Amino acid sequence: MQDLNKIWTSCVDTLEKQNIVEDKIMLDSLFRPATLEAIEDNKVTITTDLQWNIDPILEKQSEIESILSNSFSKPITINVLSKEEYNKKKLKQKKVPKIDSHLHPDMTFSNFIVGNSNRMAQNAALLVSTNPGKNFNPLFLYSHPGLGKTHLLNAIGNRAKETNPDLVVRYITSKDFVDEIINSIKTNTTDDIYSYYRNIDILLIDDIQFLFGKEKSSEMFFHIFNEIINSNHQIVITSDKMPDELQGIEERLISRFKSGLSFGIDPPEFETAKAILEKKIENLGNTDLVITDDVLDFMVMNYCNDIRSLEGQLKRLFFCSIMEQTNYIDMNFASEVFKDQKTIKKAQEPLTKEFILKTTAEFYYLTISQIISKNRTRNLVTPREICMYLMRELLDVTFSEIGVTFSNRDHSTVMKACKRVETKIKKDPDYKLAVDKIKQKLGTL
Numbered sequence: 333m334q335d336l337n338k339i340w341t342s343c344v345d346t347l348e349k350q351n352i353v354e355d356k357i358m359l360d361s362l363f364r365p366a367t368l369e370a371i372e373d374n375k376v377t378i379t380t381d382l383q384w385n386i387d388p389i390l391e392k393q394s395e396i397e398s399i400l401s402n403s404f405s406k407p408i409t410i411n412v413l414s415k416e417e418y419n420k421k422k423l424k425q426k427k428v429p430k431i432d433s434h435l436h437p438d439m440t441f442s443n444f445i446v447g448n449s450n451r452m453a454q455n456a457a458l459l460v461s462t463n464p465g466k467n468f469n470p471l472f473l474y475s476h477p478g479l480g481k482t483h484l485l486n487a488i489g490n491r492a493k494e495t496n497p498d499l500v501v502r503y504i505t506s507k508d509f510v511d512e513i514i515n516s517i518k519t520n521t522t523d524d525i526y527s528y529y530r531n532i533d534i535l536l537i538d539d540i541q542f543l544f545g546k547e548k549s550s551e552m553f554f555h556i557f558n559e560i561i562n563s564n565h566q567i568v569i570t571s572d573k574m575p576d577e578l579q580g581i582e583e584r585l586i587s588r589f590k591s592g593l594s595f596g597i598d599p600p601e602f603e604t605a606k607a608i609l610e611k612k613i614e615n616l617g618n619t620d621l622v623i624t625d626d627v628l629d630f631m632v633m634n635y636c637n638d639i640r641s642l643e644g645q646l647k648r649l650f651f652c653s654i655m656e657q658t659n660y661i662d663m664n665f666a667s668e669v670f671k672d673q674k675t676i677k678k679a680q681e682p683l684t685k686e687f688i689l690k691t692t693a694e695f696y697y698l699t700i701s702q703i704i705s706k707n708r709t710r711n712l713v714t715p716r717e718i719c720m721y722l723m724r725e726l727l728d729v730t731f732s733e734i735g736v737t738f739s740n741r742d743h744s745t746v747m748k749a750c751k752r753v754e755t756k757i758k759k760d761p762d763y764k765l766a767v768d769k770i771k772q773k774l775g776t777l
């Protein structure tokens with residue numbers, strides 16, 4: 333254990349000897365009585381009895397830091413406070429139990445690839461991370477699995493801690509939250525849970541849908557949520573559905589989720605998915621590894637609806653390359669690796685209108701009823717038209733027959749829809765990619 337008093341006395345002696353502080357009275361009345369209270373990592377805290385003694389000490393900050401760096405044999409920065417302020421801080425620290433943030437250090441903004449599919453969500457996350465508890469509270473992010481919600485949640489926490497290390501951040505999945513609540517009920521410590529969450533500046537809660545049907549946990553979460561928002565602390569929530577579609581969660585909670593800002597993340601477009609894949613390859617750290625472009629395109633086409641599975645396939649490819657002791661992965665190699673994968677097997681189901689409807693609906697996370705309905709909302713029109721086009725292209729059916737399937741639309745409507753799809757396929761590579769992917773799922777490509 334270092335004697336901090338001795339270190340400070342020797343520091344003041346050096347200030348005197350080297351004429352860094354020439355005024356002897358100032359040295360004895362102001363520098364010597366200061367106290368070196370603590371050293372934590374590279375930060376030394378110095379206190380003074382009087383507030384106005386702080387500035388003269390700070391005027392010699394760089395010299396003091398250099399002397400102390402010598403004494404501690406590591407680079408030191410100093411923080412000068414009044415005794416009163418220091419004691420207050422200490423008291424607060426005592427009351428606040430040390431909260432582990434549970435953040436994933438590798439999930440940061442710098443390695444999150446941004447494209448049209450996730451731009452709004454990423455922008456909002458960035459804003460919240462640098463300005464927590466202000467305008468976008470709660471921030472609600474939703475998407476299908478594997479599209480980067482957890483990554484963004486952690487990026488918010490990591491950036492916020494970088495910007496202000498004193499912020500208390502906690503990442504938790506709603507499953508773990510429920511476990512904590514159950515445990516607190518068993519051990520009669522629910523009050524501790526409330527005071528624990530009261531001390532959190534940024535609460536990042538992942539996969540809120542798992543609160544479904546957990547009455548007591550939802551009840552406690554409701555109170556914690558209100559307290560966080562009312563104290564201008566930040567809460568960020570992710571879910572596999574948008575707030576309106578969350579089932580089994582109390583209405584009052586859903587209306588609170590809607591009171592902030594919500595953004596969805598869509599499956600990435602071709603270019604974004606490819607950029608993510610390239611980033612993940614870079615992260616493998618093998619600079620000799622060559623994966624040919626057609627393999628990358630193949631992987632993106634097949635797996636970009638879920639980045640987690642794209643990553644999984646890359647790991648599989650990498651593992652096989654190590655086993656085969658090769659750094660060159662071309663389509664021949666990749667086809668062997670992927671040959672038993674579900675996505676590239678031909679569909680077993682017979683090709684019918686129903687199968688096309690079901691496959692397209694699944695691809696767009698819609699129901700068949702939504703696709704065949706009269707509703708002309710934009711997100712329904714594209715899948716509906718693609719469905720009509722595929723029926724026409726892949727089955728021996730007339731425009732009129734297709735029209736009947738789609739809530740009795742007439743044949744000219746179907747004909748125009750099919751024409752539109754044909755034109756868009758030629759003009760828009762992302763659109764073509766989507767149609768090709770559905771065809772692959774149908775086993776026709």
Ligand SMILES: Nc1ncnc2c1ncn2[C@@H]1O[C@H](COP(=O)(O)OP(=O)(O)OP(=O)(O)O)[C@@H](O)[C@H]1O
Binds near residue numbers: 439443475478539611
């Ligand atoms: N835009 C992106 N840039 C870089 N990596 C990404 C991106 N989107 C997702 N990933 C990566 O994909 C993997 C899955 O992402 P993540 O766990 O964040 O998905 P999720 O939406 O939270 O899924 P779930 O709903 O299953 O929890 C992670 O390794 C993440 O780093």
